[in-house]
Amino acid sequence: MLPRRTVAAFAAAGLLLPLSACGSGFDDSARPATQQAGPATLKVMIAASGGAELKAMQDAAAAWSSAGGGSKAEVVSANDLPQQLSQGFAAGSPPDVFAVDATKFEGYAAEMLPYGDALSYKDDIYPTLRKTFTRDGKLYCAPKDFSTLALAINTDDWTAAGLTDNDVPKTWDQLKTVAQKLTTGGRTGLVFNDTRDRIGAFLVQAGGWAVDADQKKATADTPQNLQALTYVRDLLASGTAKYPKQIGAGDSSEAFGQHKASLSIDGNWLVGGMKKDYPNVKYRVVALPAGPAGPGTLSFTQCWGIAAKSKFQEQAKQLVDSFMQPQQQLAFAEAFGVIPSRQSVRAQYEQKFPAQSAFVAGADHAHGPVTLGKMDPVLTDFDAQLQQLPGADPKRILQQLQQNTAAALGQ
Helix, strand or coil: CCCCCCCCCCCCCCHHCCCCCCCEEEHHCCCCCCCCCCCCCEEEEEEECCCCHHHHHHHHHHHHHHCCCCEEEEEEEEHHHHHHHHHHHHHHHHHHHHEEEHHHHHHHHHEECHHHHHEHHHECHHHHHCCCCEEEEEEECCEEEEEEEEEEEEEHHHHHCCHHHCCCCCEEHHHHHHHHHHHCEEEEEECCCCHHHHHHHHHHHHCCCCCCCCCCCCCCHHHHHHHHHHHHHHHHHHEEECCCCHHCCCCCHHHHHHHCCEEEEECHHHHHHHHCCCCCEEEEEEECCEEECCCCEEEEEEEEEEECCCCCCHHHHHHHHHHHHHHHHHHHHHHHEEEEEEEHHHHHHHHHHHHHHHHHHHHHHEEECCCCCHHHHHHHHHHHHHHHCCCCHHHHHHHHHHHHHHHCHHH
């Protein structure tokens, strides 16, 4: 099975820059009163997707440590990041810097230093990413990178079915049509994973979502969401689309790589995984088709959290600043397949990684995840209901999601 986030095919060491610990991209007028001066040894905790990501992060930290500021940073990969962070917070000794997944952000916000508004390049960060990590009007942390969803096409199958560039689907109806043409006795036309992390894209394209923009009101049981789930149900019922488990695959990337499907809705981690595990498969990646409300995709992202109880917040901000520099972001992209969070890097990134251009374009209309920890059991139940499609009733799924969401939000 391919990992959710790509294991890199390249080494990043050649792009790592020895960025100085001085001259950060922050407004230093907001210096915390508890700041301790002098060299510091910072602990950085991440949940690495694999050895490539861990090595790239350790190399970047080593480059910053050797830049002459006197401070050092040590990067460790947690076996269970949420648990280890919770233990650190409870004991009053959290890591100085840590990776915060968007889905866990609200649960950590009270333990974090809200430093994001002081970033000199704040406006250079994609708006969707800024919105994801904003709470009570404050940008809490620097989004480190992101991924989006797009449509992967097996080009040999496409040609064999008599399809051309003019047939690349731009709408839901067109997606259904090409999926039907690509479905054969031994291969399904379209595959996508059976959770909200894929099917949620259809909700966005229909103009729906589980909660409102402020995450204070349940908005699950709506005509928009019903239209989206009905479309997904009908695709699955027709046999032109299937979940990976229905065709003997662990996930959509594996199904696509093993040629059990001609189309796959996947993230940019697909590119590195295909190069590593299925190098002979010829494919291209295009934007997801637009729905009734227009184009839409999902974004998956993390930010660099700084502990509110860290004694070395200024040094931590300088370290984060080094991680956020354009060339360093490109080095991380090459190492483990993510997309840089700074818009000014986009042209360089697309030039260096042309196969990723459809994923980058998705940033313009991507929807971030629900960031409320109290919604975790609700969304887990939603996934379980989605996995019952096409046999389940979309209306009842949404009614249950509405009820559970309202209860979780205290409505």
